[in-house]
Amino acid sequence: MVPEGKETFFWQVDKNCPDPEIIRQAGLILRRGGLVAFPTETVYGLGANALDGRAVKSIFTAKGRPRDNPLIVHVASIEDVYSYAGFVPQKAGRLMEKFWPGPLTLILSDGGKISEPVSAGLPSLALRMPDHPVALDLIKEAGVPVAAPSANISGRPSPTTANHVRMDLQGRIDGILDGGPSGWGVESTVLDLTGEIPVILRPGGITPEDIIAVVGPVEMDISLKKNGCAPGRPRSPGMKYRHYAPSAPLVLVEGDSLEVVREIKRLAREYLDQGKIVGVLCRSGNQGQYSGVLAIAAGTVSDQASVAAQLFDALRRFENTGVEIILAEGVDDRGLGLAVANRLRRAAGGNIIRV
Numbered sequence: 574m575v576p577e578g579k580e581t582f583f584w585q586v587d588k589n590c591p592d593p594e595i596i597r598q599a600g601l602i603l604r605r606g607g608l609v610a611f612p613t614e615t616v617y618g619l620g621a622n623a624l625d626g627r628a629v630k631s632i633f634t635a636k637g638r639p640r641d642n643p644l645i646v647h648v649a650s651i652e653d654v655y656s657y658a659g660f661v662p663q664k665a666g667r668l669m670e671k672f673w674p675g676p677l678t679l680i681l682s683d684g685g686k687i688s689e690p691v692s693a694g695l696p697s698l699a700l701r702m703p704d705h706p707v708a709l710d711l712i713k714e715a716g717v718p719v720a721a722p723s724a725n726i727s728g729r730p731s732p733t734t735a736n737h738v739r740m741d742l743q744g745r746i747d748g749i750l751d752g753g754p755s756g757w758g759v760e761s762t763v764l765d766l767t768g769e770i771p772v773i774l775r776p777g778g779i780t781p782e783d784i785i786a787v788v789g790p791v792e793m794d795i796s797l798k799k800n801g802c803a804p805g806r807p808r809s810p811g812m813k814y815r816h817y818a819p820s821a822p823l824v825l826v827e828g829d830s831l832e833v834v835r836e837i838k839r840l841a842r843e844y845l846d847q848g849k850i851v852g853v854l855c856r857s858g859n860q861g862q863y864s865g866v867l868a869i870a871a872g873t874v875s876d877q878a879s880v881a882a883q884l885f886d887a888l889r890r891f892e893n894t895g896v897e898i899i900l901a902e903g904v905d906d907r908g909l910g911l912a913v914a915n916r917l918r919r920a921a922g923g924n925i926i927r928v
């Protein structure tokens with residue numbers, strides 16, 4: 574149990590050259606069973622010693638996370654995977670060589686060394702080596718594998734800055750390492766390698782095309798078909814929960830970009846006529862198109878990475894603005910856009926209009 578109102582240390586570190594004394598303190602807290610949030614190249618993670626069941630359980634309490642949603646174990650080397658997984662298929666070896674450290678999480682069979690609450694009763698284990706000097710130094714210093722979900726209150730947008738973490742978890746965790754904004758802005762790709770054909774459970778920075786180029790055909794989990802709103806049971810427990818929930822209902826409009834702008838303008842007028850306060854989540858080049866609404870931009874049309882990097886921050890910026898409905902421009906779901914589209918569709922919770 575993590576009591577609220579506990580003192581949370583806040584350390585600012587240089588992303589490329591973190592102060593070893595700070596990393597030593599944070600590593601010690603982790604090793605002794607405490608919770609430390611740290612930057613990764615995707616989003617901020619909330620770390621606990623993955624060998625300590627009590628510490629791992631306190632992650633679920635601090636986040637308000639359902640106990641059946643397993644955690645990713647973060648390691649600082651490829652060799653560690655051979656210690657903690659039960660079996661490492663050749664395809665996993667090739668993918669790790671190509672994409673690690675980086676935004677790719679591999680689901681392998683569990684070797685039985687990691688504490689039980691991490692995998693939430695599943696026979697598999699999620700492993701990832703983050704591409705961030707602060708994360709890697711921290712894991713090495715802790716000297717243990719680090720279980721870490723995104724460092725947000727469950728259901729809220731993942732944190733891409735230390736300040737987002739502070740807003741959600743201050744007083745519930747032991748420390749926050751501030752290494753500046755995360756690079757990618759969306760969480761890692763989750764790839765299940767426990768069967769014959771790899772299955773993408775969650776799209777992320779490493780695209781299906783990237784994976785196919787290394788290991789051949791991949792499948793998409795059921796939760797990613799029919800725009801993330803398919804019935805049926807996703808293989809990744811996390812995909813069944815409402816996620817990235819903004820402070821007001823979000824309507825996602827997808828399709829040809831000119832048509833999307835036109836439809837959002839029409840909807841905005843309708844809601845404004847009803848006396849509602851309207852927010853629009855758009856690309857920066859389109860901000861001037863919308864009047865009488867609070868238009869918040871995330872990235873540009875020509876740069877998918879900029880949309881990914883700014884999306885969660887933009888969702889959080891609608892909070893405490895009084896906005897009662899958010900109309901969001903969809904993105905082209907090719908390449909990295911698939912990960913962004915998936916987050917937007919889940920934020921919309923099924924409220925999707927196609928034009």
Ligand code: TXA
Nearest residue numbers: 615617618643644697698699722723760761809810811
């Ligand atoms: O980029 C990321 O992956 C970030 C950073 C901190 O590393 N972490 C992250 O963790 O996004 P989290 O807990 O927010 O999402 C982990 C996802 C969940 O959807 C969970 O259900 C799934 O991975 N997962 C974990 N272990 C699994 C397993 N054994 N089988 C299937 N899905 C698993």
Ligand code: MG
Nearest residue numbers: 722723724731
């Ligand atoms: Mg999460």
